[in-house]
Amino acid sequence: MKLDALDKKLLNLVQTDFPIVSRPYKELAEKLNITEEEVLSRLKRLMDADIIRRLGGIFDSRKLGYRGTLCAMKVPADRVDEVAAVVNSYPGITHNYLREHEYNMWFTILADSPQKVEKILQEISTETGITDILNLPAERFFKVMVNFELNGV
């Protein structure tokens, strides 16, 4: 799907500045000089095309009592899909990427206690037979930004 200038403006707005008011789409429409119906139909199109993954609440997971960690695992190349199926089955594992390194499978775990993280890692290890897993909990946060400015793209 090709994005036009209006799509990009709309994407920038909905990433950062979504109004919490009775008719938020109308307020966005006024900023863009288009109708509320057009905002709704464009957002639907962007979601159907999976450019917008989700439009909803973005929460402070720490404040909700959850702690995150990054884990890395050495997975033989011919077992990636099978091991990913085990890893991805946990709802608290929200991101999983294959990266170019000996430790090639990198995933994040969000859980409401360190014991739960340990339990998940133990289960993954038992089920896959892979014992070399790094657990790298965050000690300091310097920046967490998930917005992408689209004008220059």
Add this chain to the structure above:
Amino acid sequence: MLTELEKNIIKALQAGLPLVSRPFAQLGLQFGLAEEEMLNKVNELKQKGYLRRIGAALRHQRVGYVANAMVVWRVPEDRAKEVGEKLAQHPEVTHCYQRKTGKHWPYNLYTMIHKQTREECKALAEEMARSVGVADYRLLFSTRELKKSSMTYFAD
């Protein structure tokens, strides 16, 4: 402490805001809340810091950022804070964390960078390295997204 109602509202907002003219009125229906009460609850969650904001999460590979690298840095413990703060200032860095190290894994700072090409990622990492005077770093390019989803809070 969050009430059961608040937890359920968080779950609903996490699932997504309906694409209708009055989304908060529609959300309120499932909790027996009028539109205004629903808006008050959402604003309250925001004021208390549970809700950062309502917004869209994008699949960034689809909007032009095709090279994603995690750059890991080995920084002396007593410089970690200073270096982390400096690296975080680069506008191309979306995430910057200090993490515990592992047995055979000495890297303690992590930055995520997103560019159009791998070469641009490498050049940026070099520039970042120079700016903080840290030579021990590696770029781990992502080659495949195996999972990217949103968290389900209070699922159990």
